[in-house]
Each structure stands twice: as structure tokens, then as C-alpha cells.
Amino acid sequence: MLDPKLFRESPDLVRAALAKKHLVVDLDAILALDETWRIKLQQVESLRGQQKAANAEMAKLPKGSAEFVSKVHEMKAVSAQVKEGEVVLKEMEDRLKQAMMTLPNLPHASVPEGRTPEDNVVFATHGDVNALSSHAKPHWEIAGFDKLFDFARGAKVTGAGFPFYVGDAARLVRALLHFFLDENGKAGYVEVNPPIFVNAASATATGQLPDKEGQMYEAPVDGFYAVPTAEVPLTNFFRDEIIDEALLPVYRCAYTPCFRREAGNYGKDVRGLNRLHQFDKVELLKWVHPATSYDELDKLRGDAESLLRKLELPYRVLLMCGGDLGFAQSKKYDLEVWSAGQKRWLEVSSCSNFETFQARRAQIRFRGKDGKPELVHTINGSGLAVPRVLAALLENNLQADGRVKIPTVLVPYFGKEFLSFA
């Protein structure tokens, strides 16, 4: 959500920023709604003021007195007006709030212009893509893949996109998670194990609702949503709280399974481990002082990158253009790992600064120097998502004999130097 004062006082500034995101928003309609709401608010407040004044008078009058009775009669009319006005006001408020929820976050000045993913800027590339195994093939074509990554039985037991990881595959998932959490801990992120169901208020605060309603699995009897990312419960940890300024920045990380319905995503990029309904991910999250948030974003991106480096996986960093920025982000970098078999880049982390967008919805603040509460900036990114790292690892490290070489840093976690499909 945006600051109402911002678009009320500087609508042109907001208009220009929204144009960069290439989203069509009827700001004038919202401004008009805001205007009528404020007029109505003043009406109702003045009526309530009358009630309050009368109340003070009546408290001093004897209960049965003629004066009292006539006052009651008089105030009945006012009371009716207030009730009527409040209904209208509530309706206006709801409409305004709903309209404001459709306003996306404004992009930062450093975000490049652009409309489509093709316009994203390759910010950095690391590692030699051409030096990889000549045996590489798409991971789902590796002999024995189906035994270790059992999609068929997953589909039987649950549905498509819910694979079983068996034996060495399960072990490798666990090794990766363990490695990620250990490394993130060393980088200063406090590990958290959060709930993996959240309520509607939490999903709204981080921007999943109402924007991405159909993308989450729901438990309607209890009003819960299965988390699409640990970002949701983690960010909501401090919802409706004022954090001690001295505690900023707060660094946290969390592993959770992530659940995504991925409604509407079909095609070849859903093969194998590329896109699943349930997958494991470690999320990095920071609550920071607004003055430092872009430095903190760069640092967080660096933390995620260092995981890929240690795993010896070639990757590139994309700086997302205005048109490819998400609804809630001010600035976003995507980390994409090279998958030698598929010969394409796979997104494994998305590092974003939300500025006050989430913080306003979630009311996460700190007390500034002047004693006034101020919204924090929230920043998050994956560190990292497992399945695509796994895909790249299987493809890039495939040996002539059909085994997969385990990166050196992972050997202590995995317990062996090779993964075998035999």
C-alpha cells in the first residue's frame, strides 16, 4: 500500500512512477474517492461531536427532568443521522481501501526502464558456462532419475508437482538445506522455524492477498493459507509492532516447504524439478532503517550469491526492469543458475526491496529520533530455493559414468563425493 498523502499531494509523481511499471491504474478515480470520503468523514465527525457535547450536558441534568427528556428527543434525531452517515462512510472507506490495495509499489529511481523480461538488465555473470560437462542433459533424462525423484508416485499420492525424493535425492535435499542454513547463520541471519500456515491478515500484509489469491492452497475451514514462501510468516513476525530502533537491522532466515498452485503455468519449463507445487526453500529477510535499505539489498543479494559460488554453480544476476518488477517490489534482482542440460537459466533467488510497501500494510515500525513511529523497510530473497539448484547441480555435474559429482562444500553434509542413480 502506498502512503495516501503521497498520491494526494503529489499525484503526478505517483503517475510517473506507475508508468514505469507499465501498469494501468485509474489514479483519478482513487483521488475522487478519497476526496468524497474526506468530506463525508468531516460530516460524520461533526455529528459525533454534537453527540459528545450533548452527552456532557445530559450527565449533569437530573434524569427525569423535562430538559433531559427534550434533550433525549433531540439527540435521537442526531443519533439516527450518525448511524446513517456511518454506514455510508464505512462503505466509502472499504471502497477506498480496496482501490488503494490495487495500487502497486513505486519503482526505485535505479530500476531500468522496460516492459518485458527481455528488457531486464544482466547485472553480472559469474562462472564459465562453456566449461561444463559435455555429458550434460536435462535432469529428467538422466538414467535412473525417476527412481530417486519419483513424480509418478507423488502424483498418485497427492497430485502432479508433488514428487517423492528417495534415497540419495532426499539426502541431497537435506544436505542443501543444512548447508544453506549454516551459511546464512554465519552471515548473521538468525534461524527461525515458522508456521507454514498463515491467516488472511498475514497473507494480506505481505501482498499475497488480494493480488495472488488463486496461487495459494487454502484450508478454508480454518481460514488458513499454506505458505507460498517463508517470507509470509517471517515478515508477519513483527506485524503491528514497533521495533526498538537500536535493534535494526534485524536479519532472519527460515527454511519452509513452499506451496504454490501455479495456476495457469504450463509448457516445457514445468518439466522435472523446474516448477513444483511443493518445494523446499530457505528465505532471507531483513527489517531495516529506510536510510540503509538499498545497501542492505545489495548485501543480501551478495549473501545469496555466495551460496551459488560455494556450490560452484555458474549464475547471472538480473536487474529487473520496471515492467517485470512485481506488484510489491521497489527494486528486484533475480539470481539465475545455469542448467547445462537444458541450456537455460533457472531462477533460484529473487532479492527485493519492498521499502515501506509491506511495512505499511503490516504496520511494522520503529521509533525514530524524534520519538515518532516510522515504517521500516523490508527486504527479502531466497537463500536458496532447492529444486532448481538441484536441477543445475545434477545437470552440470553429471559424469560420463552417470554419477553426479557433489560440490566440495556439500560433501560433509551429503556424506559422499558422488550421488549415484544406480
Add this chain to the structure above:
RNA sequence: GGAGAGGUGGCUGAGUGGUCGAAAGCAGCGCUUUGCUAAAGCGCCGUAGGUGUAAAAGCCUACCGGGGGUUCGAAUCCCCCCCUCUCCGCCA
């Protein structure tokens, strides 16, 4: 799941229909005096929205877990929901 007890400002805790946005204490901030690891006295000390302003101040309204209702008037009465605690049931 059943029965009962509760949810009040940063914390503790009064308040059961009318000047209650809410006593008191603690913590915090400022000033004064005595002193010099401290004490006493006085004052200030919630959040949000609107209005106002260069910015403030000021003014208005709302908020006593959340949402409805009764009433001229609700922290206080009624209904629903959420949460906490105790007991019972069930259970990894």
C-alpha cells in the same frame, strides 16, 4: 472437542451505562533542589485519521482483543468470533 475464568495504555492494575482516552503504581523524558553509583519534588509522557501549517502548535474524531447490536449516551449491557489460562477428553 466439552466446562469454566480472563483479554484495559510500554508493563502492573483500577474502573459495571453519562465530563473515562481512561485512576494509581512502575518504566521513560524534562526541570528544580540536595548531592556527586543515588534520593526527593514538580511537570510531561499512547496510536491512528481528519483539519491546520513552510514546518509545528492547535482543533476535531476514533480506538479499552476483533466484529455486530441495544441506547440520547457503551471500556461497562447483549450476540458472534479470535486469543490466553485451568480442568476434562483426544493425541504426535
